Amino acid sequence: MARMRVYADSQPPLVIDVDRARANLATLGKYNASYSSSTLLFEWVSIGVRVGGFVALIWWPWWVPILGLIVGRIISKSAKESCADFAKDIVRENPLGALELSRLGVVLPDVPKNATAV
Numbered sequence: 001m002a003r004m005r006v007y008a009d010s011q012p013p014l015v016i017d018v019d020r021a022r023a024n025l026a027t028l029g030k031y032n033a034s035y036s037s038s039t040l041l042f043e044w045v046s047i048g049v050r051v052g053g054f055v056a057l058i059w060w061p062w063w064v065p066i067l068g069l070i071v072g073r074i075i076s077k078s079a080k081e082s083c084a085d086f087a088k089d090i091v092r093e094n095p096l097g098a099l100e101l102s103r104l105g106v107v108l109p110d111v112p113k114n115a116t117a118v
Contacts, residue, residue, distance in 0.1 A: 004108070005084040014088060015108040021083035024104050028086050031097050035086040042079035046072045 007014040021028065022039070029036030053068015087106050090097040101107045 003081075005081065005088075007088055014091060015110065016084040016087050016091075017106055017108060018081055018084045020104065020106045021087045022080045024101070024106055025083065027100065027104060027106075028083060028090065031090045031094060032086070035083075039079050039083055039086075042075055042082075046076040046079065049075060 003018040005016050005018055007016070025036050025039055028039075049068050050072035051068075053065040053072070056064045056068070087101055091101060091107055098107065102109075
């Protein structure tokens with residue numbers, strides 16, 4: 001199931017598909033290069049934390065890899081959800097970008113029943 005973010009501060013509410021926003025990271029990067037580079041940076045940090053947790057098992061207690069997996073997942077999820085915030089910025093600042101993101105399915109026309117407001 002796709003995760004949606006609903007920005008209720010705009011009229012009508014802006015609905016962005018988080019998974020499609022991440023999948024179209026190159027499109028987001030066309031409008032601002034820092035969008036794609038920051039997302040990729042934090043995804044690599046997430047991988048580093050996860051791998052580092054297992055490497056740290058050599059020197060530290062058994063629970064360190066579990067902590068690494070949890071923290072890595074939080075970083076990864078936050079990086080993915082930030083793509084929705086980037087898409088929101090593009091929609092508000094660039095009308096052509098809004099059309100392109102709508103065509104790609106990142107911006108949805110109406111609020112699904114399973115969506116929650118941000």
